Amino acid sequence: xxxFEKLQQTMAATLKVTPSKITPTTRDEDLQGWDSLGQVNLIxxxxxxxxxxxxxxxxxDLKSVPAILAYLGRQGIS
Numbered sequence: 001x002x003x004f005e006k007l008q009q010t011m012a013a014t015l016k017v018t019p020s021k022i023t024p025t026t027r028d029e030d031l032q033g034w035d036s037l038g039q040v041n042l043i044x045x046x047x048x049x050x051x052x053x054x055x056x057x058x059x060x061d062l063k064s065v066p067a068i069l070a071y072l073g074r075q076g077i078s
Contacts, residue, residue: 003077006049007068014038014045028063039063050077 004024011026012019015033028034034042043054043062052075054062062068072078 003072004065004069007046007065007072010045010049011042011065014042022065024065024069026065034063046072050075052077 008019008022011022015031015038043059047054062071
């Protein structure tokens with residue numbers, strides 16, 4: 001499973017949408033459930049799924065699939 005596929009599954013489960021709604025270009029404004037509470041839940045799910053710790057200062061930068069994938073890449077997850 002690729003990092004994107006793993007992210008897609010995690011996001012779909014957390015935001016309660018079908019995985020097909022999560023594309024390589026999905027942004028927070030594309031999904032109704034990706035609001036401020038959804039963002040917090042998503043950050044916690046990412047930490048658990050990928051074994052990373054995300055600083056609070058980084059929460060605001062992780063509002064799109066490309067941004068999340070880039071962040072994970074910087075953490076050594078590819």
